[in-house]
Amino acid sequence: MQTRERLIESASHLFVRFGFAGTSLRDIAEEAGYSQGAFYSNFPCKEAVLLEILKRHTAMEDEEIEAIVGNECHSIEQVLAAVETWCEKFEKDRDWSILTIELQLHALRSPTFAESYAQFWLAHEERIAELIRLTFERSGKIVPAHAPQLAAGLMALANGLAVQESMKRPPAIAATMALFLRTLITGAEQNASVAPC
Amino acid sequence: MQTRERLIESASHLFVRFGFAGTSLRDIAEEAGYSQGAFYSNFPCKEAVLLEILKRHTAMEDEEIEAIVGNECHSIEQVLAAVETWCEKFEKDRDWSILTIELQLHALRSPTFAESYAQFWLAHEERIAELIRLTFERSGKIVPAHAPQLAAGLMALANGLAVQESMKRPPAIAATMALFLRTLITGAEQNASVAPC
Amino acid sequence: MQTRERLIESASHLFVRFGFAGTSLRDIAEEAGYSQGAFYSNFPCKEAVLLEILKRHTAMEDEEIEAIVGNECHSIEQVLAAVETWCEKFEKDRDWSILTIELQLHALRSPTFAESYAQFWLAHEERIAELIRLTFERSGKIVPAHAPQLAAGLMALANGLAVQESMKRPPAIAATMALFLRTLITGAEQNASVAPC
Amino acid sequence: MQTRERLIESASHLFVRFGFAGTSLRDIAEEAGYSQGAFYSNFPCKEAVLLEILKRHTAMEDEEIEAIVGNECHSIEQVLAAVETWCEKFEKDRDWSILTIELQLHALRSPTFAESYAQFWLAHEERIAELIRLTFERSGKIVPAHAPQLAAGLMALANGLAVQESMKRPPAIAATMALFLRTLITGAEQNASVAPC
DNA sequence: AATGAATGAGCATTCATTCAT
DNA sequence: CATGAATGAATGCTCATTCAT
Numbered sequence: 001m002q003t004r005e006r007l008i009e010s011a012s013h014l015f016v017r018f019g020f021a022g023t024s025l026r027d028i029a030e031e032a033g034y035s036q037g038a039f040y041s042n043f044p045c046k047e048a049v050l051l052e053i054l055k056r057h058t059a060m061e062d063e064e065i066e067a068i069v070g071n072e073c074h075s076i077e078q079v080l081a082a083v084e085t086w087c088e089k090f091e092k093d094r095d096w097s098i099l100t101i102e103l104q105l106h107a108l109r110s111p112t113f114a115e116s117y118a119q120f121w122l123a124h125e126e127r128i129a130e131l132i133r134l135t136f137e138r139s140g141k142i143v144p145a146h147a148p149q150l151a152a153g154l155m156a157l158a159n160g161l162a163v164q165e166s167m168k169r170p171p172a173i174a175a176t177m178a179l180f181l182r183t184l185i186t187g188a189e190q191n192a193s194v195a196p197c
Numbered sequence: 198m199q200t201r202e203r204l205i206e207s208a209s210h211l212f213v214r215f216g217f218a219g220t221s222l223r224d225i226a227e228e229a230g231y232s233q234g235a236f237y238s239n240f241p242c243k244e245a246v247l248l249e250i251l252k253r254h255t256a257m258e259d260e261e262i263e264a265i266v267g268n269e270c271h272s273i274e275q276v277l278a279a280v281e282t283w284c285e286k287f288e289k290d291r292d293w294s295i296l297t298i299e300l301q302l303h304a305l306r307s308p309t310f311a312e313s314y315a316q317f318w319l320a321h322e323e324r325i326a327e328l329i330r331l332t333f334e335r336s337g338k339i340v341p342a343h344a345p346q347l348a349a350g351l352m353a354l355a356n357g358l359a360v361q362e363s364m365k366r367p368p369a370i371a372a373t374m375a376l377f378l379r380t381l382i383t384g385a386e387q388n389a390s391v392a393p394c
Numbered sequence: 395m396q397t398r399e400r401l402i403e404s405a406s407h408l409f410v411r412f413g414f415a416g417t418s419l420r421d422i423a424e425e426a427g428y429s430q431g432a433f434y435s436n437f438p439c440k441e442a443v444l445l446e447i448l449k450r451h452t453a454m455e456d457e458e459i460e461a462i463v464g465n466e467c468h469s470i471e472q473v474l475a476a477v478e479t480w481c482e483k484f485e486k487d488r489d490w491s492i493l494t495i496e497l498q499l500h501a502l503r504s505p506t507f508a509e510s511y512a513q514f515w516l517a518h519e520e521r522i523a524e525l526i527r528l529t530f531e532r533s534g535k536i537v538p539a540h541a542p543q544l545a546a547g548l549m550a551l552a553n554g555l556a557v558q559e560s561m562k563r564p565p566a567i568a569a570t571m572a573l574f575l576r577t578l579i580t581g582a583e584q585n586a587s588v589a590p591c
Numbered sequence: 592m593q594t595r596e597r598l599i600e601s602a603s604h605l606f607v608r609f610g611f612a613g614t615s616l617r618d619i620a621e622e623a624g625y626s627q628g629a630f631y632s633n634f635p636c637k638e639a640v641l642l643e644i645l646k647r648h649t650a651m652e653d654e655e656i657e658a659i660v661g662n663e664c665h666s667i668e669q670v671l672a673a674v675e676t677w678c679e680k681f682e683k684d685r686d687w688s689i690l691t692i693e694l695q696l697h698a699l700r701s702p703t704f705a706e707s708y709a710q711f712w713l714a715h716e717e718r719i720a721e722l723i724r725l726t727f728e729r730s731g732k733i734v735p736a737h738a739p740q741l742a743a744g745l746m747a748l749a750n751g752l753a754v755q756e757s758m759k760r761p762p763a764i765a766a767t768m769a770l771f772l773r774t775l776i777t778g779a780e781q782n783a784s785v786a787p788c
Numbered sequence: 789a790a791t792g793a794a795t796g797a798g799c800a801t802t803c804a805t806t807c808a809t
Numbered sequence: 810c811a812t813g814a815a816t817g818a819a820t821g822c823t824c825a826t827t828c829a830t
Contacts, residue, residue, distance in 0.1 A: 003810080018306060021218035025804060035812050037807085042810090046804065098305065101298060104360040108295070109215060118364040145376055152361060153354060153373045160357025163301040164349060167315040176350045179342055180377055187384035200793075222821060232795050233822080239793085243821065397814075412700060415612035419800060429816050430801085436814085440800065492699070495692060498754040502689070503609060512758040539770055546755060547748060547767045554751025557695040558743060561709040570744045573736055574771055581778035594789075616825060626791050628828085633789085637825065 004042045006032040012053045016095040020050060020102050047106075051116055054103055057096060058120050064089075065127045069134050079138040083131065084178055090158040091173040097162030104159075125151050135181075141188035154181065201239045203229040205253070208246045213292040217247060217303050244303075244310055251300055254293060255317050261286075262324050266331050276335040280328065281375055287355040288370040294359030301356075322348050332378075338385035351378065398436045400426040402450070405443045410489040414444060414500050441500075441507055448497055451490060452514050458483075459521050463528050473532040477525065478572055484552040485567040491556030498553075519545050529575075535582035548575065595633045597623040603644045607686040611641060611693050638697075642707055645694055648687060649711050655680075656718045660725050670729040674722065675769055681749040682764040688753030695750075716742050726772075732779035745772065 010031040014023040025046060029036045043049050068082045090097055107114040128151035136143045143150070157177055165171035207229040211220040222243060226233045240246050265279045287294060304311040325348035333340045340347065355374055362368035404425040408417040419440060423430045437443050462476045484491055501508040522545035530537045537544070552571055559565035601622040605614040616637060620627045634640050659673045681688060698705040719742035727734045734741065749768055756762035 019218065019302060021216065022306065024802075026802085036805085037813065038811050040805070041812095098302070101302065101357075101360060104363065105216060105295070105298065105302075108360065108363050109219065114364060121361075121364060144380065149369055149373055149376070152358065152369070153377060156357030156361050156373075157350060157354045158357070159361070160298075160353030160355070161349065163298060163305065164318075164353050164356070166301065166305050167311065167318060172346055172349070176346055176353075179346070180350060180381075183341065183384045184377075184380050187380045221819075223819080234796070234824090235794055237822070238795095413612065413696060415610065416700065418798075420798085431803090431817070432815055434801070435816095492696070495696065495751075495754060498757065499610060499689070499692065499696075502754065502757050503613060508758065515755075515758060538774065543763055543767055543770075546752065546763070547771060550751030550755050550767075551744060551748045552751070553755070554692075554747030554749070555743065557692060557699060558712075558747050558750070560695065560699050561705060561712065566740055566743070570740055570747075573740070574744060574775075577735065577775050577778045578771075581774045615823075617823085627826085628792065629790050631826070631828095632791095 003032075003034060003038055007034065007039055007042055008049060008052055008056070011049045012057075012099065015050065015053070015102060016099050020046075020106055047110065047113055050103065050106065051113070053099070054117065054120055057099070058124050062124065062127050065131050069127075069130050074138070076138045076140070079135050083135055083181065084174070086131075087158075087177040087181070088174040090162065090177065091171065094162040094171070094173070097159040101159050101163055125155070128155065136185065136188060137191075139185050139188075140191050141185055142191050144184060144188045150184065200229070200231060200235055204231065204236055204239055205246060205249055209250045209254075209296065212247065212250070212299055213296050217243075217299050244307065247300065247303065248310070248313055250296070251314065251317055254296070255321050259321060259324050262328050266324075266327050271335070273335045273337075276332050280332055280378065281371070283328075284355075284374040284378070285371040287359065287374065288368060291359040291368070291370070294356040297356050298360055322352070325352065333382065333385060334388075336382050336385075337388050338382055339388050341381060341385045347381065397426070397428060397432055401428065401433055401436055402443060402446055406447045406451075406493065409444065409447070409496055410493050414440075414496050441504065444497065444500065445507070445510055447493070448511065448514055451493070452518050456518065456521050459525050463521075463524050468532070470532045470534075473529050477529055477575065478568070480525075481552075481571040481575070482568040484556065484571065485565060488556040488565070488567070491553040494553050495557055519549070522549065530579065530582060531585070533579050533582075534585050535579055536585050538578060538582045544578065594623075594625060594629055598625065598630060598633055599640060599643055599647070602640045603648075603690065606641065606644070606693060607690050611637075611697055638701065638704055641694065641697065642704070644690070645708065645711055648690070649715050653715060653718050656722050660718075660721050665729070667729045667731070670726050674726055674772065675765070677722075678749075678768040678772070679765040681753065681768065682762060685753040685762070685764070688750040691750050692754055716746070719746065727776065727779060728782075730776050730779075731782050732776055733782050735775060735779045741775065 007028060011023070011028045014027055014031065017023075018027075025036050025039055028049070029039050032038075039049075043052070064086065068079070068086065074082070103117060107117040125148050129147035132147050132150050132154070133143060154177065157180060158173060161171065161173045161176060165173060204225060208220070208225045211224055211228065214220075215224075222233050222236055225246070226236050229235075236246075240249070261283065265276070265283065271279070300314060304314040322345050326344035329344050329347050329351070330340060351374060354377060355370060358368065358370045358373060362370060401422060405417070405422045408421055408425065411417075412421075419430050419433055422443070423433050426432075433443075437446070458480065462473070462480065468476070497511060501511040519542050523541035526541050526544050526548070527537060548571065551574060552567060555565065555567045555570060559567060598619060602614070602619045605618055605622065608614075609618075616627050616630055619640070620630050623629075630640075634643070655677065659670070659677065665673070694708060698708040716739050720738035723738050723741050723745070724734060745768065748771060749764060752762065752764045752767060756764060
């Protein structure tokens with residue numbers, strides 16, 4: 001089982017660095033310290049490890065969001081602070097964003113993969129939508145659009161910036177995300193009934 | 198010269214469909230109806246055609262923006278309409294966004310390409326920044342952040358959505374861009390001196 | 395391991411026939427009855443098999459010389475006879491000489507290969523120098539020049555004739571080598587202290 | 592006509608540096624400052640320029656030998672000095688020796704070329720044989736073997752050393768040639784009738 | 789005579805995948 | 810479960826040569 005773990009770790013490292021197409025099984029196996037054959041004892045094909053990485057990463061991100069949303073007792077300031085901290089992760093961990101884009105591009109081209117991927121993505125999007133709903137609610141504002149649309153926009157912004165800002169020092173991912181989000185909140189209509197904890 | 202044009206057309210079509218890494222020279226040449234050798238009579242390497250595509254596409258986009266910005270006489274409504282029309286292009290022509298992401302990913306991995314690419318990108322970003330400045334100015338508002346940051350955000354949003362929304366029917370690229378932009382304008386501070394034409 | 399052997403055999407056969415540049419991996423693999431991939435399971439690159447061939451051939455030649463030099467008990471006649479037999483090998487096995495020239499030409503152009511090659515060559519040259527010293531010693535003569543220089547000359551003569559005499563029937567490689575060597579011995583100064591076995 | 596000359600010059604330079612197989616027509620044409628098509632306006636194929644180079648080089652060498660042999664009035668010392676000067680050329684101009692080896696290897700593999708080449712070579716060999724006969728004659732000695740055999744040996748020695756000594760600093764081509772030649776002369780039988788000029 | 793665009797076969801090398809052990 | 814040898818197709822690229830202009 002340790003073999004599987006090490007292969008996944010090597011793979012995600014290499015996919016981030018060189019892309020899915022740019023990473024060979026030789027490389028994955030070698031970096032993990034196993035033979036190429038060992039890979040096929042653990043995964044049916046190259047795509048499978050990509051899916052596994054996605055699964056794990058999404059689960060991890062979902063947990064983080066859940067931690068914010070699940071905590072029923074926090075004030076406006078606390079929610080906003082939590083969300084901004086969450087935004088900063090995208091700047092620190094640009095690799096994941098690049099891998100996500102990689103995943104999405106691959107889904108664009110592989111119908112098999114696209115199907116598996118869509119499930120994960122939509123569920124993930126809904127979780128972020130929930131985070132957005134909470135943020136607006138705690139701010140006493142009405143969500144100015146369909147929440148999943150805002151979620152999608154925020155994710156696209158984060159991932160898009162991750163690949164785009166590579167030529168800039170320093171990149172402004174978290175700041176831009178925060179700017180957009182804060183403006184959306186500030187500009188939103190007041191809600192009649194506010195229910196802080 | 199016709200050969201070159203056809204090769205570029207084939208290449209950009211295939212890069213969009215299968216990615217840069219996923220497209221072979223054989224495919225490009227074949228689809229254009231030429232031999233592989235013909236490719237190398239027209240380009241020094243595979244990367245060169247990618248750069249040429251970028252050059253052309255950026256030039257085209259820049260012209261469109263110039264057409265809006267350059268026209269000195271339009272009201273708030275006219276500018277906003279022009280900008281929204283411009284946003285709609287990203288939804289209609291998602292291929293270009295995908296290609297842009299492809300370009301950015303390739304730049305992330307090829308230092309040679311990254312350098313050439315950065316030049317184009319930063320110039321392009323500045324042009325969009327100009328468009329944003331105009332829009333806020335005509336709206337009688339102060340730009341709420343460094344204009345290039347907003348430009349970068351808007352582009353990242355468009356491109357990020359292009360690859361992300363592939364699993365949704367219908368995609369909401371233009372709408373999301375417009376939502377973000379409109380909120381930014383509405384939420385911005387009033388400018389003391391307004392100068393409509 | 396059998397694969398490796400067969401590939402080496404095919405390669406040396408083809409290098410002799412068509413030269414290093416004129417032999418393709420396709421040819422090597424095909425003649426050995428394997429796929430091209432099999433070659434790369436056994437060698438890191440094309441040059442590697444050339445080096446392996448060199449290694450083996452040099453080892454073989456060195457053993458032959460060692461057999462003559464190592465045998466402490468032989469008279470002048472025995473040494474001369476052994477040396478002449480050794481010379482005859484160059485006529486019988488002209489292929490090796492051609493391969494050696496091929497190797498030297500390749501070393502002339504590939505710095506990587508040159509370094510590996512120089513090591514083998516100088517060691518080999520020294521062994522032949524030892525053979526020459528023995529021959530003169532047993533003949534009771536003083537070596538009329540730096541022994542490695544004579545060794546180099548003798549090898550150059552053999553290899554040079556191998557490629558040059560291809561248009562003659564019959565080639566006179568061994569005879570010419572013997573003529574030069576015998577003249578050198580005959581013409582050399584007498585040694586004061588002779589120590590036959 | 593100038594075109595032809597420049598192409599020949601480029602070709603011989605490149606053949607020496609990179610070998611026949613390692614030199615492309617692109618390179619030849621480019622270095623000469625012409626298009627590849629221009630080459631085919633002047634030569635029927637790649638081999639043709641090799642033959643032309645050979646023709647010219649041989650003619651040049653023959654002239655030099657002729658100059659020594661043709662001069663009927665020189666003493667032993669003069670002949671020996673002239674011959675040693677001639678030997679030194681091989682060390683200074685190792686490139687030609689390498690090209691000659693290249694030519695011989697190519698002849699070994701191309702029957703068409705071999706035929707053309709043999710003619711030149713045998714004529715050239717006979718001229719050197721004449722030089723050797725003269726040298727021995729002026730030294731008052733009997734040529735100790737068939738003169739063309741000695742000529743062939745001397746050439747093989749020179750060319751063989753040229754490719755072989757590439758890894759040594761300094762190479763000892765002229766010295767080794769002189770050593771062999773002088774020993775042959777010294778060791779030869781005295782001639783009854785000497786006819787100095 | 790010279791160009792330059794084009795060809796088509798060929799190159800060394802890499803790949804995901806298979807399978808007997 | 811893991812190996813390591815092998816496959817066969819594919820890759821980016823180079824080549825000598827052709828030919829309309």
